[in-house]
């Protein structure tokens with residue numbers, strides 16, 4: 001809305017009345033969420049994207065333009081602090097008057113637990129050793145979580161040994177794997193929610209928001225069918241991902257990864273973790289190890305060294321894509337195509 005000089009009485013009438021039905025300013029955290037909001041707002045308005053494509057949401061310094069997007073927002077859609085722990089404070093201070101929707105905390109969202117190990121259990125496991133281990137865990141009075149944290153490779157002492165990696169202390173993770181946008185089922189749930197939130201802020205356009213959401217949900221169904229078709233010929237292929245970001249995709253398409261080089265919070269893997277993954281690649285004859293544009297290719301090369309595994313670059317954020325309503329489907333489709341190529 002342009003600022004015009006108006007007599008005070010008229011200006012007050014415009015602000016408080018129904019004369020101007022302004023479309024709300026909307027901000028979304030990452031490009032795939034922004035894409036879902038853009039689908040719902042099509043023909044009505046355009047949301048702002050807070051985290052620039054190509055940046056890793058796990059660690060990010062808000063640029064002035066990104067802070068401005070939050071500052072101007074009437075509505076904010078974000079995954080939540082499990083993905084971007086640094087963003088909670090920014091939303092509180094910059095978007096204090098906005099209606100904030102935390103997608104990971106909304107009803108109907110499929111959530112997976114944070115995986116504490118980077119070696120994922122094979123589907124057909126069930127050796128006796130597993131049962132013994134579980135029994136032992138139970139003896140520890142339910143303190144499994146703390147114990148895992150202590151045993152974990154990425155403890156504070158190890159971090160301190162890696163100079164210049166102190167920033168990883170900011171990588172707090174909650175109970176859940178935050179990459180929930182990689183499930184098209186979650187996307188469908190959120191499309192409805194986004195339409196509802198926009199409609200309460202802007203009732204005049206409620207019809208358009210809900211019609212757009214319905215059309216987008218139909219596109220999600222078509223996308224899921226298409227992706228299942230892309231993956232079908234390479235089912236049974238084994239792959240390792242750079243960071244544990246694909247649990248929702250793996251589950252949605254019943255296409256499990258064998259492991260990840262780095263945990264779901266994208267913290268740098270310790271030498272022992274890298275050795276562990278190399279061991280698995282050799283033992284299981286892993287077909288494919290996937291890098292990501294946001295992270296260190298050198299680590300992937302180290303892991304690949306001396307193996308026959310193929311490699312490719314998988315991108316859960318769409319860093320090379322134009323932000324907008326088409327991005328979400330393209331992210332999911334590209335992931336499937338990358339996997340199919342690497343496993344072929």
Ligand SMILES: [Zn+2]
Nearest residue numbers: 243245264266
């Ligand atoms: Zn991630």
